[in-house]
Amino acid sequence: MVTAMNNLYKVLIAGQPNSGKTTVYNGLTGSNEKVGNWHGVTTASASKMAKIMGKNYLITDTPGAYSLNPVTLEETEAVNKILNERGIIVYVIEAKTLPSAIKTVSSLLNSGKKIIIAVNMVKEFISSGGKINFSALKNFLNCPVIHGEFNTIKGINEIKKAINSYVYRKPQINEKLLEKVSNYYTFSTYKQTLLDKITLNKITAIPFFILAVAVTFYIAFGRYGIGVPLSNLLSQGFSLLNDKLTVILTNANVSKFVLNLVTNGVVGALTGVACFLPQTASLYLALAILEQSGYASRLAYLSEGLFKRGGLSGRAIFSIFMGFGCTSVSILSSGGLENISARKKSALISGLIPCSAKIPVIAYLSSFSKNPFLFTICIYLVGVLVVLFQLFIISKKVLNKPTVPLLIELPPYRIPNPRIVLKSLLTDAKGFIIKICTVIFVISLTASLLSSVTPTLKYANTFDNSILYYIGKVFSFITVPMGVNDARLSASIIAGFFAKEGVLSSLLSVSFNGSVFTTASLFAYTIFVFLYSPCIVALYTVAVEIGKSFAIKLSILQLVEGLIISYYSYAIIKYTAITITVTLFIITVIILIKFIKRKKI
């Protein structure tokens, strides 16, 4: 029996992680939900209407759950749905994990749930020596059992037939026969693949890990990768468009305000977005390949040692990686971590990672220095120190709930399916464009508008007369201890609160040339831009996913860190001897106080 509400039937796709649930969901609904060979890809349920053989179904995908005893947040969601929702459950099982999944299935059948068992990845299992007696299994459980490859049309059609022809039968589970696994199942033989011999070997594991990370970043940010050439191409395209539009609009005798709005505003904003969209998309592509191949779990295993020292588990590596694309995405993907404390610790780092919006800003500012490469290295080094500070001091002292130790399945390596990789990339890129790029575009356009209009809402001939300039003047006290007192710089910091790309867009829109900077002030300003509060979109994501109070605290923490470090950087570069002397004096006083306290005890 299926649940029918106004001819709407409900189907829930459930199963253990990495069994192929989302593949089945995508196959039934024609969706492009994210699929990966990594536990924790699906972190929230998704539902969609689908027509199967003339009937309307509401199909719901769920995150993987090993059993009805959830461990992580998304497992809890999955188990709640399985236990509380009515309708058919299509329980997808990977062939090689059938014995462990059967216990969950028999519990559900005994509780009256309507189950179709769908055994997936059978070919791979049989080719490594395994056997399953499906007729025996069907008899022991007294419920429909189908099997095949559910990433194929034939496999999906089998599931559709099973759903459409489902008839409820009272459970008559033969527990005794089911307990003896050999009655229906022969285990396959494990053979360590060459890739696992390389990626898990004592000597070659770390070099391979570094190589994988380096290749990932090169694809996204390397000169001859995918991201940078595409980004350059797009920038050139928009530049040509800008020139053409300038000619057309000038010939059409439009006002300077409209000309400025279209060229510096709209096209300028599009150019700003084009700077980092290809790089973020390339990062998504590289990560999709890592996910699909099965290497993502190995990354978690290899990262466990380092992350554990900072109170995180290796599982956080993936969310940290995503931070190089976008901080918001990093926060969202931390949903696969064990608990809220782990997510908070991950968020502490995510906000400091140079996302794809920050990278062009840093690149732009470093272009004003005498040695941009060395300058950028120094900026990133300071960033790493702050990350370590947040990891080892803030995370451990403030969020001192012990981390759940790593216990994770390493799925077999699989050749990434190009179709699925492309779908995954398009889904991620689409979500990124809709959620992030639109905001960036609006912020850039707003910054351009504010720099073209006076406080009395007339066209501003020069930047010094614009609203943005006056806003910048109000907040210029922030940049004085960094060695600069330029309203454009403080205005761009304000723009950066809305979107990090806003720093670049607003400076470009006022044709900033860096002449106000000395070495010390340039370094101080760049460090501040690198470290200060995450953008509003990221903070909003933190507020929704983790909590409003934590989002506010994170914003204030990074703002204060950014200010202190940038002011200190300026002081140490400009007044090296005095600053070092004062610093040593303060450290000595702190050590003396601690020494005296210990003596008293």
Add this chain to the structure above:
Amino acid sequence: MKLNLAKQNKSYKILKIEYNMPLISNRLRDLGIVELATITVIREGKNNACLIILVNERLVAVSNEIASKIEVTLNGNGNE
């Protein structure tokens, strides 16, 4: 002996699991890491944060913290 000290490429039988955290205990059971189960160490835990074991044809990375609470014996040879 404890699992975190187990040697690579050897099979062991789990004698006792002393880990108290319910979340981890449930997950160990879900993955088939239970008393009397047979496991093979693919990569040992010495000098690493985790070890990798094969259990029920599943490759599982287990943190040394958990492995140090699992008592094992060499499979088929009695106590080591």
